[in-house]
Amino acid sequence: MLCGVSLTPDERNAAVLVVGGRHVLSEPDEAYITEDMRDKAYNICREFLSGTWKSISSRDMVFKSVSGGLSNLLYYCSLPETHTPLYGEPSQVLMRMYGQIPSEGSDTTVTESVICTLLSERNLGPKLYGVFPGGRLEEYIPARALTLQQLKDPEISLLISKKLARVHVLQAPLVKEPTWLFNNMNRWLKYARTIKVDTVPIKQQTMAVKLLTVDLAAEVNWLKEFLAKTESPIVFCHNDLQEGNILFMDAPGPKEENMVFIDYEYCAYNYRGFDIANHFCEWMYDYSYPEHPYFKALPGDYPSVEHQRLFIARYLATYTKCLAMTNEPKQPPNMCTVDYVLHEARVFTLASHLFWTLWSIFNAHTSKIKFGYWEYGQARLDAFMELKHDLLQKTSSPGAAPSTNCTPQRVAQP
Structure with a gap:
């Protein structure tokens, strides 16, 4: 990191x-x-x-x-x-x-x-x-570093949205194709197939069996097809924007200037929807829990639709302003509406959950660091399954984006 x-x-x-x-x-x-x-x-x-x-x-x-x-x-x-x-x-x-x-x-x-x-x-x-x-x-x-409570503070959250927009307009000397997401998931999936349950500590074996008996390959393939129905711009993404990776420097000046994102270990060109959705997901996980499994899931703490709209509006205003100062091609107007990005975030929340599920299985078997990887993987998989069921039940065309004929919304200025 x-x-x-x-x-x-x-x-x-x-x-x-x-x-x-x-x-x-x-x-x-x-x-x-x-x-x-x-x-x-x-x-x-x-x-x-x-x-x-x-x-x-x-x-x-x-x-x-x-x-x-x-x-x-x-x-x-x-x-x-x-x-x-x-x-x-x-x-x-x-x-x-x-x-x-x-x-x-x-x-x-x-x-x-x-x-x-x-x-x-x-x-x-x-x-x-x-x-x-x-x-x-x-x-x-x-x-x-921010606390989880600070991450959810409305004022700080809007600062994060502006900073994230500035990251997304960066041009980095990396592969511009959005291969990072599924390349990682498939690599971890391949490793998961080699794990033998008897090599897992006894206390975690029951949970390991539960995770490893799920047809994760089928879920990855389903997710890839599902995401293909939603067009999401490819931008330079942080891909791990949680409270521990956002610092406030001890220096005079505006709060926004003193906010720094760290830990770009997972940075890559990726879908805009993933980076925003992944950040929203972090509202639901407290990593300061002092005892095993060293995190606490808070499934009811995903940002409200009202707050998501405020976050996205500020993000779009800043992104548009920053992009205007570059020679980069502008995004289609229909992709620059709050409703469109709100839809992206909901769909790519699935990707965040499945991504960290596979990451957890891989790390449970390879990392020496004290953390409940099996438990975390199960928590993220449960969230994935619940949202998948919800999306499939509530919409007739679950992966389809909102109408592209809508007039771009005006968004709050940064």
């Missing part, structure tokens, strides 16, 4: 380290700190940052492990208080170590580094100080 670190509930009232992730642990996990790791971090900082870093010893360096991301390990490295930078080098950085999720391939890490650099240049994300085999060095940002 990219450009940031997680926080504890008690730390949310202070400047903290924040790591993107779908789960928050209550304390830094010292189990990941070893002398070998300290020495490795020291040598990396010394080589990439130079300056004062070359004049301290490994034991002098402040070194802490901060857990919370569900993919990688992240460490805080700092000069001791007795030393100050000589040539403008940073006094504190974050070191990210890959490897918690095998088989991701080098393309993912290269993409993350490219995107991190792009966002830094656009003042939309932290700086990248170094890339090395197995990880990278990132800027430390004193910031507060």
